[in-house]
Amino acid sequence: MPTLSAPLWKYVLILLAVMSAFLFVLMAADKGKARRGAWRVSEKTLFVFALLGGAVGGTAGMFVFRHKTKHLQFRLFFPLLAAAQLALCAWLYFKK
DSSP: OOOOSSOHHHHHHHHHHHHHHHHHHHHHHHHHHHHHTOOOOOHHHHHHHIIIIIHHHHHHHHHHTTOSTTOHHHHHHHHHHHHHHHHHHHHHHHOO
16 A cells, blocks of 8 residues: 655644635635625535535635625634644644
8 A cells, every 4th residue: 555755633733724714715605796796606515515624714704705704604613624624734744
């Protein structure tokens, strides 16, 4: 079985960074669409990308763009999931 050339936490951190950047941009795009009254990104899609590692970016986008801040499920779920994802990365880093 091939071994990873870098510690697992680095791969997880890269995944979190890429997905967070993507969800941050997606939140900005959805906010713009909301202002124009255009077709919107579904809430389900936003949650899926948060679950796939983008919760940090989703949380940042929520507050930077003041988007979805009135929805309790976003205000609670995104920050809690972001903390869990960062905790996983930290656990992998400190795990011996």
